[in-house]
Amino acid sequence: MNSMTNIKYVSSLVENRFKVIKKEIVSEYQISFEVDKDEVHRLLTLLKLEGWIQLSYLSAIDWINDNEYELVYIVMNWEKPVHVQIRTRISRENPSMDSILPIFPGCKYYEREVHEFFGVKFPGNPEYAKQLILEGWDDIPPLRKDFDPRAYSDAHFAKREYTETFVNLNNEKSKQVKREKRKERIIRVRKGGKK
Amino acid sequence: MSAVLLIAIPILAAFISIIVKKWSPYMLLFVSFGLVILLGYLPFEIITIGGFSAPYGISLVVDNYSYTALYVVNVLFFLVAIINVCNYKKLGTILLVSLAGLNGLMLTGDLFNLFVFLEISGISAYIITTTNKKPLATFNYLVAGTVGSILYLLGLIILYNMFGTLNMQDMAVRIAASGATDIEVALPFLLMFIGIGVEAKLLPFNSWVKGILGHSNKLTGPMIAGVYAAASLFVFGRLLTEVFVISDTFMLIISVILAFSILAGEAMAYSSTKVREILLFSSIAQAGIAVLIFVSGFTGYAVLFISLNGFSKVVLFLIINHATEVVGSDEVIDLKGLFVNNKLVGASFTATVLSLLGLPLFAGFFVKMGILSQLFSSGDYVFPAIILLSSVVEGVYFVKLLTKLWYKEDNLPQVKFELPLVYLVVVISLLLVVFGLYFEPLHEQALVLVNHVKGVIL
Amino acid sequence: MASLEFLVIIALLGGVLAYLVGKLSKVVGASLTVLVSGFIFVSVAYFGLNGSLDASITYLPFVSFEATDLYLGTSFGILVTFIFFMVSFFNPYFVDKFKYPSLYSMFYLFSLAGVLGVFFTDDFLVLFFFFELVVWTSLFLIPLGKSKKAASWYYGFSAFGSFSLLFAIFVMRNTAGSFNINDGLSMVGGSDQILVFILLMVAAFAKLGAFPLHIWLPKVLGNSPDPVTSVFSGGLEKLGAFVAVMGLVKLAPVGPVIEAIDMALGQYLIAILGALTIVFGTLMAIRQDDAKKLIAYSSMSNGGYILVALTLLNDTSVSGALYHVLIHALASTAAFLAIGAVNRQTGTTKMSELGGMIHKMPVTYIVYLIAIISMAGIPPMGGFVSKWLIFQSVINEGMILIAIATFFGSIGSFLYVFRPLAALFLGQELPEFRKVIKEAPFFMLLPMIILSGLNIFTGVHPSVILQYINNVLAELGVTELGITTWTLSGNNGDLYPALIAVVFGVGVVIAFIIFIVLKKSRKVDLMDTYTAGNFVYTEELLHYSVDFYAPIERLYEKHINIMKDFYKGIAKKVQEFGSFVKYFFFTNKPEITVLWVVIVLGILLLWGDLL
Amino acid sequence: MIISILMGISVAFFGFVLQTSIAGVNRKIIGRVQKRYGPKWYQEFLDIFKLLSKRSVTHGWIFDFGVIMALGGIIATAMFMPITNDLMAFPGFDNFFIFVYLIAVGMLGMAMSASGSGNPLASIGVMRALTTMLAYEIPFMIIVLTIIKLTGHSSLSEIAMFQQTAVAGLEFSGTWFMIALPVGFAVAFLSLMGMLGKKPFETYIAPAEIASGPMVEYGGKQLGMLFIMHEITVFIEVSLFVHLFLGGAENIWIFLIKYFLVYTSVNLISNVNGRFKIDQVVVFFYKWPLLFAVMQAFVAIYLGWVI
Amino acid sequence: MESTKFSLLTKEEVDRKWWEIGDFFRRNSLWMLMYCTGCCAIELPPAMTSAYDMERLGMGPMATPRQADVLLVTGYLSLKTLRRLIYTYEQMSEPKYVVGIGSCTINGGIYHDSHAVINQLDQYIPVDVYVAGCMPNTEAVMNGFVDLMRLIKSKKANGWKKYHKNNEWYKKNQIDSLGEVRVKDEFHD
Known part of the structure; x- marks a missing residue:
């Protein structure tokens, strides 16, 4: 059972059941499908029944110029070692996606993280709005493309001001001379000269 | 003023009361109270009815033993009668007849006459127990009672044609003179033993006790467990000390029966959850102990033990039966917290129980000490061990019962004890405490009875 | 010239009077x-110490006291009456919580009368009379507390004990002819002596709560109200010690002598059982969550010490045992009173629910601290002296197994006495107690302070009391312990307790000087502790008191209540036997009776020719 | 009386100075074992005095009183300790049980103030310290029981003298108990490591697990005083071991050498060991050490096989 | 100068004398708190091994802030770590020193533009010695410790006094960037 048969098995399994917008074999053990938003739940249930029992990761990508978020679900099968990525696109204005808590209970924290960093709502997961990592965050979700961290950093954290003047050591010869002498001495020692 | 009156007056009153239905309860009270007074002037002598001498005539014996027995039975009877006279009016005559039968049992010196009185008191007992509204139990009691008395009669007949006489003293003299071996005499004595054993509630023969006392009411409980039990044990004592000659095999069987009935009685009491059952099984065990003392020959302390036991059983059964009537069931759970509201009755109940257990400051302590010291002095280690072990078990289940009855927080059983019962119960428990502290009079009484040698009349 | 009989009557009448007055106001x-x-x-x-208690009898009918050269009885008597007096200070504060307050004070004084009678009599029957009186009067004190079943357990065991004592009394009377204690114990011989020894030991074990018969101790002491628990462990257990002294010391050693350790077999078996009591008590005490049950198990293991010491029969061991009786009484009463004070303020003694009592109840804390120092046998307090004496004799006899048990017991006692200290008094102050709790009232503190004062005194200057114990030894016929005014001399070395206390004082002074000289440190609130950077706001999270010695408990968790199941099994057997007989004999069918009559008749008839 | 008390104080002070310097030397030896220079020999003194000079934190009167009681109890125990045959503060009263139980006062003081500090880690540390004490104390006491039974004395100086000179009357006298009771010596050495809290049995000051156990909340002077207490405790336990098994000391130099050898060997062994889990410590001591201790005691007392 | 007689030292002189002696002990036995906040902490273990041997200088790791003298801030400080760091710093016993290791403590280093990392440590807690370098070499760290010891000797390492003197300034800075120091989370409410 090498990986190729698994990949073929998965792609055949998904393609003839769902309208796959884009299929891409990412690597020897990873394949990704882009599917419409409302087919995601059925697809994940099917994959789970077929043995993809572990939800490895759930994240979002912010396509700001398409004005869309792309949610990525990565599921893993222990018997047939293939990572399957399920990608969907959701609109960027008040983004929301039904939670997959009933299918993969593990998604509880991922969804909280995605909400905290991207602002995607997940109705159906009771705790998606709770604060997870950022303590007392008062700005827009930080991982959105339109968020400028540098501005935030300048606003909140005082920076160290450096005066631009160059200080030349007044009566001390610059260190460059000392470096050449040391280089010669090393070459001389290497040639077996006196120290 | 001879002892015959003790039997004659109640029977006469019984017949009169049939005619005058209305007054029978007051006549009952008057007669029983009169007898108690009469007992004060009773001379110690043997009355031969109609002048016929020993082998033929019937003789009534009034000696120390029967005097004490009469005293205890009559006082108990009177007490029970006072409490129950108002609500058991119809039973006036029957109670008078039973009083006559009991007095006869105590007095008679003649074996056949004993059988007659046994029948009289038995029949009146069966009728009294009908008030329990449990016909099957009464029927069971009837059958067992009659079987017992018939066996007694059979034993009596065998003895009669062996020795030709019916009089106890005469019989004892003849047995000793005839030099009959123990084995021959053993069969009639065993028959008589079983006969009386049924009435005295020894274990294998007392299957009627649970039915009767288990569903007893304020009259039958004290009457059967108190008065009749004391009477039958006195009769048993009379026979064992006067007449029986106990061979060692016969002794072995009896001691097995007694030991079994003591231990089993306690175990059954430990395992039962109804309060009346606890009391009746513990009285079975106490009956076994009483017979045991008679068999080992210490009449003095046995009499004390029986009378104390009688009084205590009357008190216990009165309280519990009254509470059961009011509450409706005698399960320990339902009676839980009974004494929280009526402390006086509870205090006397506890005092009686503690004296039954033989704890100090109560009369039971010295009686138990007396019994044990005599058993030990006769060099027997087995029976005291059994008695002590049984009293440990008895102590545990009585303490469990007491803590349940005294301690309960909410919805206590609403039980009101009317004045005469409370008065009687408190007086008896005070008596127990007084005799517990000041034990001299009982001790002399016991010594007087101890040197009551077989066949010799004081 | 106080006459003993007068005192007993005072106690009884006092009880009745207390009942009547109690009716008016608790x-x-x-x-x-x-x-x-x-x-x-x-x-x-007062009269006992200068030996002028007169034993004349005027009112009580059959009672006969003996007080002249009865040092054993007087020493026990003084100790137990002292414990009763100290604990009685707690009564007025605890009595309003009881269901039957006036009954409580009556039975309290009745048991005192009983205790008086037991120690001062020379007649066995009188001893048994008062012994039983103590049993049933203390029986009714127990249900006033939490559990009702504890009373029946208590009565079952102590009735078993006292009835075996009664059996032994009558067996001795058969040989000695009279109920006198001394010649009863001395004259009995041969197989009777073994029987008497066993029965006396059963009585002592039942009353002391030693190994085979100890089930009732934690149940009763754990659940009964606090003054009753202190009276039980301080006073009533000493009855068992008194009977143990009679059985082990006055009675000649029983059984063949084992030459390796030159001890009689009977004594050795009792020593083994005593050792088992120590080990079992310590193991069970370590895992208790309720402080009162814990101290109950500790008094069980201390009872084991007394038994082991009494069986060795040389001067250090018997004096050690008697001194340990005194020390244990003082220390465990002080500990129980301290926990009682906490119980009265907070209403619970469960360690998992308590914490930080020291901030509001410092005096109770100090009393408890001194009590546990003495219980654990640490030098400045009395426990060290008595344990030192016992170790001297155990090592001198060279008994290894028993030495292991005693060492395990003394180290284990340090473990389990510390557990309530840490869980109850120290640690975080739980918020619900912070506002409600205040120090125990003065009259509750008074007995506790007196007891801890005595704990210290018995540790610093023991020879005063050991002097008195010596003439008890002389009365018992054991060689006396070598004492000078300040030092004790054991088998292999001598001890100067006052010097240890002084040196300890000097050490503390030095440490205090170091502490004072240096910079004053900054007072910080208890919640401001190192929590590895987490911000913790609730006290419960920072208070470690639930299953304190988890590593040790895990080792023997599975077989804890072997003995409890054993006794429950017995109770079940009796119940089954009862219902079996009931089922078999008591049916409503009359023919069953007739059947049994015929069977018994058949047995007799067949008897004739078979046998 | 006053002179002997002053003598005692000086013994305690001597013990402190001795042990602190030897501990410093040992840290240097351990350094050299790990091929590095290791700290100055008086580094321990520097640490202690640095701590004493800092301004620390207190959690209430019991927190301070416990430290004072601990240090006081340990100083008191050290005052009883005999250094050589004749150099001791209270001749005749240095009973073995005083040491075992007075150390318990120190332990109780520290335990009290640690759990008084309100930090759960401290209470867990105290619990572990007491559990390990229960474990290592029993085999040690059995071996000491045998020694006391053989010598007939329970005071340290007599036991030491017993081992030094062969007295005609007593059949085992004259040989060190290290040689006379070899198995006992091994068991006692294990218990000594438990007592000193050295590596395999260092469960109660486990810096990684419970942040140095009872010492969690101690800062400046309290921690300094506890360090002094720890040093004096080590002095007591090691010199106890020296007197019991290595035959005490005729003069001060022999005592120093024996002391140094024992402490360094313990330290070296402990530095190559990991740390036991708390359950393993209890189970470990109740398996082989207890068995050997009992066997040794039985053989020595009843069968009299002493080398 | 009226008399050359040995004049009694005034109280301040005595205290100063004691303080100098205390400084001698404090600089020769510096205990560092094992609180590794960022990636520069990897430099500390080599400092303890035989190559550089921190113990030579009398330095050693200690488990809790109460016992430690030196707080090593190694590497970048996110907001959450800074809150815990301030709480730990306040728990340390006086006199305490802080050594900022790595350029992230100096000017935010490579994370200077991140929303989560602070840029300048001494705005929030007083820092005695900085060791520059994005992961400074162990020698540099050891050199930093030696500098600290020299500062203690010359009585210039009084960061903790500054923290007391202008506490409001520090507190204001902390509140400005952190919002609040003692936060509640879902587990310890």
Whole structure:
């Protein structure tokens, strides 16, 4: 059972059941499908029944110029070692996606993280709005493309001001001379000269 | 003023009361109270009815033993009668007849006459127990009672044609003179033993006790467990000390029966959850102990033990039966917290129980000490061990019962004890405490009875 | 010239009077117990010490006392009456919570009367009379507390014990002819002596709560109200010790002598059982969550010490045992009173629910600290002296297994006495107690302070009391312990307790000087502790008191209540036997009776020719 | 009386100075074992005095009183300790049980103030310290029981003298108990490591697990005083071991050498060991050490096989 | 100068004398708190091994802030770590020193533009010695410790006094960037 048969098995399994917008074999053990938003739940249930029992990761990508978020679900099968990525696109204005808590209970924290960093709502997961990592965050979700961290950093954290003047050591010869002498001495020692 | 009156007056009153239905309860009270007074002037002598001498005539014996027995039975009877006279009016005559039968049992010196009185008191007992509204139990009691008395009669007949006489003293003299071996005499004595054993509630023969006392009411409980039990044990004592000659095999069987009935009685009491059952099984065990003392020959302390036991059983059964009537069931759970509201009755109940257990400051302590010291002095280690072990078990289940009855927080059983019962119960428990502290009079009484040698009349 | 009989009557009448007064107002009735027990203690102690207790009898009918050269009885008597007097201070404060307050004070004084009678009599029957009186009067004190079943357990065991004592008394009477204690114990011989020895030991074990018969101790001491628990462990257990002294010391050693350790087999078996008591008590005490049950198991293991010491029969061991009786009484009463004070303020003694009592109840804390130092046998307090004496004799006899048990017991006692200290008094102050709790009232503190003062005194200057114990030894016929005014001399080395206390004082002074000289440190709130950077706001999270010795408990968790199941099994057997007989004999069908009559008749008939 | 008390104080002070310097030397030896220079020999003194000079934190009167009681109890125990045959503060009263139980006062003081500090880690540390004490104390006491039974004395100086000179009357006298009771010596050495809290049995000051156990909340002077207490405790336990098994000391130099050898060997062994889990410690001591201790005691007392 | 007689030292002189002696002990036995906040902490273990041997200088790791003298801030400080760091710093016993290791403590280093990392440590807690370098070499760290010891000797390492003197300034800075120091989370409410 090498990986190729698994990949073929998965792609055949998904393609003839769902309208796959884009299929891409990412690597020897990873394949990704882009599917419409409302087919995601059925697809994940099917994959789970077929043995993809572990939800490895759930994240979002912010396509700001398409004005869309792309949610990525990565599921893993222990018997047939293939990572399957399920990608969907959701609109960027008040983004929301039904939670997959009933299918993969593990998604509880991922969804909280995605909400905290991207602002995607997940109705159906009771705790998606709770604060997870950022303590007392008062700005827009930080991982959105339109968020400028540098501005935030300048606003909140005082920076160290450096005066631009160059200080030349007044009566001390610059260190460059000392470096050449040391280089010669090393070459001389290497040639077996006196120290 | 001879002892015959003790039997004659109640029977006469019984017949009169049939005619005058209305007054029978007051006549009952008057007669029983009169007898108690009469007992004060009773001379110690043997009355031969109609002048016929020993082998033929019937003789009534009034000696120390029967005097004490009469005293205890009559006082108990009177007490029970006072409490129950108002609500058991119809039973006036029957109670008078039973009083006559009991007095006869105590007095008679003649074996056949004993059988007659046994029948009289038995029949009146069966009728009294009908008030329990449990016909099957009464029927069971009837059958067992009659079987017992018939066996007694059979034993009596065998003895009669062996020795030709019916009089106890005469019989004892003849047995000793005839030099009959123990084995021959053993069969009639065993028959008589079983006969009386049924009435005295020894274990294998007392299957009627649970039915009767288990569903007893304020009259039958004290009457059967108190008065009749004391009477039958006195009769048993009379026979064992006067007449029986106990061979060692016969002794072995009896001691097995007694030991079994003591231990089993306690175990059954430990395992039962109804309060009346606890009391009746513990009285079975106490009956076994009483017979045991008679068999080992210490009449003095046995009499004390029986009378104390009688009084205590009357008190216990009165309280519990009254509470059961009011509450409706005698399960320990339902009676839980009974004494929280009526402390006086509870205090006397506890005092009686503690004296039954033989704890100090109560009369039971010295009686138990007396019994044990005599058993030990006769060099027997087995029976005291059994008695002590049984009293440990008895102590545990009585303490469990007491803590349940005294301690309960909410919805206590609403039980009101009317004045005469409370008065009687408190007086008896005070008596127990007084005799517990000041034990001299009982001790002399016991010594007087101890040197009551077989066949010799004081 | 206080006559003993007068004292007993005072106690009984005092009880009745306390009952009547108690009917009017609970607290006055209870404080009457303080007066009566105080009067009795003072008269017993004063007259007992200078030996002028007269034993004439005028009223009580069959009672006969003996007080002249009865040092054993007087020493026990003074100790137990003292404990009763100290504990009675607690009565007025606890009595309003009981269901039957006036009954409580009456039975309290009745048990005091019983205790008085037991120690001062020379006649076995009188001893048994008062012994039983103590049993049933203390029986009714127990249900006033939490559990009702504890009373029946208690009665079952102590009735078993006292009835075996009664059996032994009558067996001795058969040989000695009279109920006198001394010649009863000395004259009995041969197989009777073994029987008497076993029965006396059963009685002692039942009353002391030693190994085979110890089930009732934690159940009763754990659940009964606090003054009753202190009276039980301080006073009533000493009856068992008294009977143990009679059985082990006055009675000649029983059984063949084992030459390796030159001890009689009977004594050795009792020593083994004593050792088992120590080990079992310590193991069970370590895992208790309820502080009272824990101290109950500790008094069980201390009872084991007394038994082991009594069996060795040389001067250090018997004096050690008697001294340990005194020390254990003082220390465990002080500990129980301290926990009682906490119980009265907070209403619970469960360690998992308590914490930080020291901030509001410092005096109770110090009393408890001194009590546990003495219980664990640490030098400045009395426990060290008695344990030192016992170790001297155990090592001198060279008994390894018993030495292991005693060492395990003394180290284990340090473990389990520390557990309530840490869980109850120290640690975080739980918020619900912070506002409600305040220090125990003065009259509750008074007995505790007196007891801890005595704990210290018995540790610093023991020879005063050991002097008195010596003439008890002389009376018992054991060689006396070598004492000078300040030092004790054991088998292999001598001890100068006052020097240890002084040196300890010097050490503390030095440490205090170091502490004072240096910079004053900054007072910080208890919640401001190192929590590895987490911000913790609730006290419960920072208070470690639930299953304190988890690593040790895990080792023997599975077989804890072997003995409890054993006794429950017995109770079940009796019940089954009862219902079996009931089922078999008591049916409503009359023919069953006739059947049995015929069977018995058949047996007799067949008897004739078979046998 | 006053002179002997002053003598005692000086013994305690001597013990402190001795042990602190030897501990410093040992840290240097351990350094050299790990091929590095290791700290100055008086580094321990520097640490202690640095701590004493800092301004620390207190959690209430019991927190301070416990430290004072601990240090006081340990100083008191050290005052009883005999250094050589004749150099001791209270001749005749240095009973073995005083040491075992007075150390318990120190332990109780520290335990009290640690759990008084309100930090759960401290209470867990105290619990572990007491559990390990229960474990290592029993085999040690059995071996000491045998020694006391053989010598007939329970005071340290007599036991030491017993081992030094062969007295005609007593059949085992004259040989060190290290040689006379070899198995006992091994068991006692294990218990000594438990007592000193050295590596395999260092469960109660486990810096990684419970942040140095009872010492969690101690800062400046309290921690300094506890360090002094720890040093004096080590002095007591090691010199106890020296007197019991290595035959005490005729003069001060022999004592120093024996002391140094024992402490360094313990330290070296402990530095190559990991740390036991708390359950393993209890189970470990109740398996082989207890068995050997009992066997040794039985053989020595009843069968009299002493080398 | 009226008399050359040995004049009694005034109280301040005595205290100063004691303080100098205390400084001698404090600089020769510096205990560092094992609180590794960022990636520069990897430099500390080599400092303890035989190559550089921190113990030579009398330095050693200690488990809790109460016992430690030196707080090593190694590497970048996110907001959450800074809150815990301030709480730990306040728990340390006086006199305490802080050594900022790595350029992230100096000017935010490579994370200077991140929303989560602070840029300048001494705005929030007083820092005695900085060791520059994005992961400074162990020698540099050891050199930093030696500098600290020299500062203690010359009585210039009084960061903790500054923290007391202008506490409001520090507190204001902390509140400005952190919002609040003692936060509640879902587990310890």
